[in-house]
Amino acid sequence: xxxxxxNPLFLSMQEGKNYTIYCNYSTTSDRLYWYRxxxxxxxxxxxxxxxxxxxxxxxxxMASLDTKARLSTLHITAAVHDLSATYFCAVDMDSNYQLxxxxxTKLIIKP
Amino acid sequence: xxxxxxxxxxxxxxxxxxxxxxxEQHLGHNAMYWYKQSAKKPLELMFVYSLEERVENNSVPSxxxxxxxxxxxxxxxxxxxQPEDSALYLCASSHPPPLAGAPDTQYFGPGxxxxxL
Numbered sequence: 507x508x509x510x511x512x513n514p515l516f517l518s519m520q521e522g523k524n525y526t527i528y529c530n531y532s533t534t535s536d537r538l539y540w541y542r543x544x545x546x547x548x549x550x551x552x553x554x555x556x557x558x559x560x561x562x563x564x565x566x567x568m569a570s571l572d573t574k575a576r577l578s579t580l581h582i583t584a585a586v587h588d589l590s591a592t593y594f595c596a597v598d599m600d601s602n603y604q605l606x607x608x609x610x611t612k613l614i615i616k617p
Numbered sequence: 618x619x620x621x622x623x624x625x626x627x628x629x630x631x632x633x634x635x636x637x638x639x640x641e642q643h644l645g646h647n648a649m650y651w652y653k654q655s656a657k658k659p660l661e662l663m664f665v666y667s668l669e670e671r672v673e674n675n676s677v678p679s680x681x682x683x684x685x686x687x688x689x690x691x692x693x694x695x696x697x698x699q700p701e702d703s704a705l706y707l708c709a710s711s712h713p714p715p716l717a718g719a720p721d722t723q724y725f726g727p728g729x730x731x732x733x734l
Contacts, residue, residue: 510659539722548621548707548725594660603648603673605723607660 529595621726640708
């Protein structure tokens with residue numbers, strides 16, 4: 507059974523600090539997605555990582571993928587309050603339509 | 618309207634009611650999805666339509682019935698629901714995955730918050 511585990515599930519941090527969210531998955535997959543969800547709002551695509559060693563950056567967020575370790579990380583640099591949200595990772599299955607989702611990491615950044 | 622829209626945004630219904638959720642996408646996509654998002658649970662894929670044909674049905678109870686009349690519209694018909702069906706129902710759309718390729722990025726609507734009494 508394909509499982510996707512995010513760690514931590516909840517994170518409260520101060521502005522200006524750095525932190526990393528981890529996404530582990532249990533079977534081989536070369537494709538991983540990161541999404542953001544603000545309270546009461548929908549999911550917004552952040553990154554698509556399509557190969558081993560892929561790294562993508564947007565502003566203070568940087569995502570990477572290690573398919574051999576079955577691990578993706580989402581690194582937050584010098585956090586700001588606007589990054590407070592729930593972050594989800596998702597891994598594709600062979601069916602090509604189905605993504606298996608992590609439970610989400612709720613991130614609260616205090617001013 | 619742009620992106621993916623869903624109506625209604627909030628719905629309260631009794632267990633004997635029949636209601637429908639509507640999703641519309643304005644992105645030119647050909648694949649549409651229904652997801653269920655419950656508190657403290659991973660997102661659950663319910664149904665997938667590609668080119669108006671159902672391609673995935675993840676053992677969803679028959680009290681949920683999807684309909685995709687065209688590539689821009691997706692419905693979820695609800696009847697005799699249970700309180701445990703209360704959740705946020707999200708619609709998404711994407712381009713169909715290429716052969717031997719990955720699912721394309723999915724774009725989500727704002728969701729319908731459903732409460733079953």
